[in-house]
Amino acid sequence: MTEVTRNNPLDRIRDLTGGVGSRFRALPKWQRYAAFLAFVVFLYYLPLLGIPGLVWLRTDSIDGGNNWAGVLFTCAIYVLIAIGLNVVIGLAGLLDLGYVGFFAVGAYSVALFGSRQSPVVAALQNRFNLSEDWAVTWAVCIPIALAIAMISGVLLGWPTLRLRGDYLAIVTLGFGEIIRIVVRNSPSWSGGPSGVAAIPGPQGAPSPDNTVFGLIDVKPWYWLALTVVLLVVFGVRRLENSRVGRAWLAVREDEDAAAVMGVYPFKFKLWAFAIGAALGGLSGFLFASRGGFIEPEQFNAQLSILFVAMVVVGGSGNMAGVALGAFLLAYLPERFRDFNEWRFLVFGLALVLVMLLRPQGLIPSRRRARELKDRQEEVAPGV
Secondary structure, three states, rough: OOOOOOOOOOHHHHHHHHHHHHHOOOOHHHOOOOOOOHHHHHHHHHHHHOOOOOOOOOOOOOOOOOOOHHHHHHHHHHHHHHHHHHHHHHHHOOOOOOOOHHHHHHHHHHHHHHHHOOOOHHHHHHOOOOOOOOOOOOOHHHHHHHHHHEEEHHHHHHHHOOOOHHHHHHHHHHHHHHHHHHHOOHHHHHHHHHHHHHHOOEEEEEOOOOOOOOOOOOHHHHHHHHHHHHHHHHHHHHHHHHHHHHHHHHHHOOOHHHHHHHOOOHHHHHHHHHHHHHHHHHHHHHHHHHOOOOHHHHHHHHHHHHHEEEEEEEEHOOHHHHHHHHHHHHHHHHHHHHHHOHHHHHHHHHHHHHHHOOOOOOOOOOHHHHHHHHHHHOOOOOO
């Protein structure tokens, strides 16, 4: 057998980074924990970044006043979305092109039940003779948003998860568009094209006096989103290493073989859809709470394609990879805003180059990298 020639420089980079990862995993446990703790502390310090040599990371000077903490908050929300979508695509192997629908469900859950300007809150006030200042508190909206998003994932997955591949992708893409069209054409309960304003945060609805968790100081919002991301990473990692995670991997590799070995594919695919929907709803909840206003056009199909690109570019199946992909796809367009209309062209070309030179993603899972390597060796000339 002829050895496959590795002329791609990105393959050499992959070998180098793989060696670094192996050496890191070989370190004593306390050293790995210390390095992770230092990295977490650095993430919390990012909004206050003033380290010489790293100040260029900030985006404050871009576009005459871009908010650095606001960009970091967007990056944290995108990372949370990518982790949830990675459960569906990377672990269970289900192509979901309508993930923005769950994002919208979470956002509208806090908007419709928490905002005093919501038609739903007005209807509840009239029905139960409540005061005009009554609305569901922000903390109570959290389980409501999670429950509604998870139920929507089950309702979508129950009739559609018997489909596979492109057929499932088309159905989920339609789901995302249906959510946007329904809320746009239902002003009686969703606010319609005008949207919903005065969405509350941890200290109530936005107001000029609300400078801690409101719209003026965004750093606490970033710290809140980062804390949620870390908790979700811990939970999903435990889930990935559990019996459920192993069942997802078996279904992703070969659904028929998994069924023969005693794994019920439909049940575990439905679990993946429900958990991914809950994380998408949670990210939408934080997005709407931070902005204080949402409208249907914020949840278009283009955003859903961007979510899938974050997972594919970062490395499907690897949580660190999808987090890196989400950060880059959220940060780089803001960092290079000086390109104005050209930045989307550059962004698209960068995606094409990554898919041509690095189809497994920037930081792929070891299993996925081995699969692609074996396939390349099978079709390589001279083998």
